[in-house]
Amino acid sequence: MTEPAASHAGFEARLRRIGAERYHDLHPFHHRLHGGGCTPDQVRAWVINRYYYQHSIPMKDAAFMSRVEDPALRRAWRSRIEDHDGTDTNEGGIRRWLRLAEAVGLDPDYVASCEGVLPATRFAVDAYVRFVREKTLLEAVAASLTELFAPAIHARRIEGLLRNYAFANDAALSYFRARLNEAPKDVAFGLQWVLDHADTDEKQDAAAKALIFKTDVLWAQLDALESAYVLPARIPPGGWVPGEGLMSRARAS
Numbered sequence: 001m002t003e004p005a006a007s008h009a010g011f012e013a014r015l016r017r018i019g020a021e022r023y024h025d026l027h028p029f030h031h032r033l034h035g036g037g038c039t040p041d042q043v044r045a046w047v048i049n050r051y052y053y054q055h056s057i058p059m060k061d062a063a064f065m066s067r068v069e070d071p072a073l074r075r076a077w078r079s080r081i082e083d084h085d086g087t088d089t090n091e092g093g094i095r096r097w098l099r100l101a102e103a104v105g106l107d108p109d110y111v112a113s114c115e116g117v118l119p120a121t122r123f124a125v126d127a128y129v130r131f132v133r134e135k136t137l138l139e140a141v142a143a144s145l146t147e148l149f150a151p152a153i154h155a156r157r158i159e160g161l162l163r164n165y166a167f168a169n170d171a172a173l174s175y176f177r178a179r180l181n182e183a184p185k186d187v188a189f190g191l192q193w194v195l196d197h198a199d200t201d202e203k204q205d206a207a208a209k210a211l212i213f214k215t216d217v218l219w220a221q222l223d224a225l226e227s228a229y230v231l232p233a234r235i236p237p238g239g240w241v242p243g244e245g246l247m248s249r250a251r252a253s
């Protein structure tokens, strides 16, 4: 076996540098959202579009697991699906996200229908699912490693939303609190798996490229929101129009 150019530590540092330079915590839309600068409709647009990501993540993980021949790897991975879809004792991330939708005044059935999701959001998220279906398992696991950087943005988001928006409370933000508990185990496993399996220069390069691809998937979703809903707003055909999908008065009371 050829020796990799970089040790585990050196390769991990390379992956973390990709996050430092390209993760979506750097995007102006997130700065606006967390800093209290979003209008209620901009927050709603974010909730609607981000739901499409949430609803696709378990399908992505099921696509991954369908390709894994090693029972031990499937066993380590399957809690990701349960974290989002729920179990008998855990309502799951998708339900929690819909609670956030209600808190910002949206009809959860509308949000769950995925109507009004921006075309560019669909393209970006679908590309991630397809990537995981088609690329090597190493590239698929490496792409999930943006989650290395997610706990910091979730903590910042909880703090920023609570400070700046009337809708924000512990129930509305329970999705992010749950992720703070769930993500570290996934990320520790995924990182170790990538470090162990990227055992040649070529594999390290492929894993780094997969992580860059994933940062692009996340960035493109925020670019889509910025273009459609931040002045000069340009909502593309099919995109949510403010006023649509709101909770009915009866439901809200």
Ligand SMILES: O=C(O)c1cc(C(=O)O)c2c(n1)C(=O)C(=O)c1cc(C(=O)O)[nH]c1-2
Pocket (backbone or CB within 6 Å): 057, 143, 144, 145, 146, 147, 148, 149, 150, 153, 154, 179, 218
């Ligand atoms: O709010 C965020 O910024 C953020 C980012 C990411 C990410 O980095 O992909 C995920 C999540 N949240 C998240 O909640 C989540 O469940 C999740 C799963 C995955 C994945 O690729 O498997 N990423 C993310």
